[in-house]
Amino acid sequence: MDLNQRITAFSNLSLFLKNFLSDATKCEATLNDFEHLKEELQQVIQTANRHNAWFTPEHITQALSSWSAALQKDNLTTWLDAYAITSSSEKRVAVIMAGNLPLVGFHDFLSVLITGHHLVAKLSSDDQLLMPFLARVLIIIEPGFDSKITFTKEKLPQFDAVIATGSNNTARYFEYYFKNKPSIIRKNRNAVAVLTGNETPQQLEALGDDIFGYFGMGCRSVAKLYVPQNYDFDTFFQAMFKQQDVINHHKYANNYDYNKAVYLMSLFPVLDNGFMVLKEDTNFSSPISVVFYERYTDVETLKAELQSKADQIQCIVADDFSDEDVAFGQAQNPKLYDYADGVDTVAFLLKL
Structure with a gap:
């Protein structure tokens, strides 16, 4: 897959989410199994809520809606135009995901795959259902991703770099454990x-x-x-x-x-x-x-x-406090370039 194919795949995932949320009868991304996938996602949402009561259907829907908007083709293209993304050797990037919010690790999921690397994702026990489902839809849309996505509940298999998100305490453990690997380690903010x-x-x-x-x-x-x-x-x-x-x-x-x-x-x-x-x-x-x-x-x-x-x-x-102000009501709606902890994930991945 080249970059345009990857962008197209994620933008079609955006269409799937848009049509799911609007309860459309057909998917603009031309998914043959759309009705079945809609029913399955509804079941995944209900099961995720039963597994983790903090993940209310309303909040899961909010997360899906945010990603449906963010993954529109124009947004993806504008975001990635700032980088020189060329075909390069594929690296296995381990991503240790938090579970405090529904799909909180999706930006890392997106960043690793959109830059052409192989994702090795270790999911939080609090959020084990939503990401694998969206990954499966992405693979249906673009089968080339099938060999590029690995989910694990066990010890991480072989990897070349790591992105890990956790508390201040777990970050100290991550920094020690991954000291010999290129890494992004995120702490409490x-x-x-x-x-x-x-x-x-x-x-x-x-x-x-x-x-x-x-x-x-x-x-x-x-x-x-x-x-x-x-x-x-x-x-x-x-x-x-x-x-x-x-x-x-x-x-x-x-x-x-x-x-x-x-x-x-x-x-x-x-x-x-x-x-x-x-x-x-x-x-x-x-x-x-x-x-x-x-x-x-x-x-x-x-x-x-x-x-x-x-x-x-x-x-x-704030309103007119600094050049980096986030407008009232927009804190939960970051842009693709609003990187967690201010660390440019794409730039990190392109240097591997």
């Missing part, structure tokens, strides 16, 4: 939001999606707010009200009850609206159902502080 008090109700409502999307479990989920000294949280809480149904999810509700009780028993001052807790804290990574906040007095000082802690921050949600 979170998104933060910088508020000025001049945000519109619409912007704050959009921020709710950045906070509550995927129950706040993603590295691009806003886990901390920076607010002015005299910030009034009443308007903020009013905007969050549309997210109130999150408390109806039993696992989220259990986390909310537990974290609120711990803070109250420890006599920590908190703000609470019945489904989320705000706690003043200098840390970045907050527990599920909790958002930390910190007050600032000077924008330039805050910029310098966040720059000094850039290795802990995945993205900054």
Whole structure:
């Protein structure tokens, strides 16, 4: 396969997802088994939810919708035009995937295959169904991928390079274990939001999606707010009200009850609206159902502080705070070139 064939295959996968989500009777990618594959994907979604209650059908659908949009041919072409991708020797790239969000490892899946390498994927026990299904559809679309995709639950077979995502603790293990291989090792990061008090109700409502999307479990989920000294949280809480149904999810509700009780028993001052807790804290990574906040007095000082802690921050949600701002409501919708931890995965793969 050349690059154009690979781009076409992934763009046809985008069409399959688009037609599945719209409940179309035919697939624009001309899949003979479309109706059967639609039924199977519906079953996969239900089974994934039973296996991992955090993976609600709504969140799985959100992930599928995001990838359907991202994999459109124009997006793939624009993304890859920045690189000189030529036919080169194929390497076996091991990808150790996280399982905190549905299809969280798909960008690595895409990057390895689109650059012509062989993917050796070790799936998280929390997300073992969605990726293999999409891989099978991709192979039906383009059989040339059949020999380029390996999934394993056991010890990784032979590989030439590795991309691994995990916690700060597992990252130390990865760094030691893979020290003799070219690697990308990702650690814990979170998104933060910088508020000025001049945000519109619409912007704050959009921020709710950045906070509550995927129950706040993603590295691009806003886990901390920076607010002015005299910030009034009443308007903020009013905007969050549309997210109130999150408390109806039993696992989220259990986390909310537990974290609120711990803070109250420890006599920590908190703000609470019945489904989320705000706690003043200098840390970045907050527990599920909790958002930390910190007050600032000077924008330039805050910029310098966040720059000094850039290795802990995945993205900054704000309006006219910096050149790298992510717009309110867009934290969970990264572009193909918005690389995790700021490390260019494609450039790494092209150097192998």
